[in-house]
Amino acid sequence: MILRLIRDLAEYERAPNDVVATETGLREVLFGDERSAHVVIAREGNEPVGFAVYFFNFSTWLGRPGLYLEDLFIRPDKRGHGYGRALLEHLARIAHTRGCGRMEWAVLDWNEPAIEFYKKLGATPMEEWTVFRLTRQNIAKLAAATE
Numbered sequence: 001m002i003l004r005l006i007r008d009l010a011e012y013e014r015a016p017n018d019v020v021a022t023e024t025g026l027r028e029v030l031f032g033d034e035r036s037a038h039v040v041i042a043r044e045g046n047e048p049v050g051f052a053v054y055f056f057n058f059s060t061w062l063g064r065p066g067l068y069l070e071d072l073f074i075r076p077d078k079r080g081h082g083y084g085r086a087l088l089e090h091l092a093r094i095a096h097t098r099g100c101g102r103m104e105w106a107v108l109d110w111n112e113p114a115i116e117f118y119k120k121l122g123a124t125p126m127e128e129w130t131v132f133r134l135t136r137q138n139i140a141k142l143a144a145a146t147e
Contacts, residue, residue: 002026005051009073042083050074052087064101
């Protein structure tokens, strides 16, 4: 179910061939003994209509944990029914309970409906920041570098 929603998200984000996640891998990182992320599923009856994947990070400047929203996705035919807002409200309650200093996430710059939705909730874009990424291959290369 979660992998299907992830594939639906990848298709929406114009990258359907980029998903390499597996059910086994997701089970381990989302439900295993050493979870690295958490998932919340939005349902309409018994049918999953969306999800949010999040994890906790840390702000040295605030000296507080933060909640990072890795992905939020609602199936296109179910948008506008309050599921996205309900997931974000749920995450805000978790962040508040955990004493988080902030909630953050990234959004593709072409995704204007999501950007407007987030702004209506009171979120502000961090336009002065640039996201950097090391892929698994480059992580291995850096990890093997000599000092």
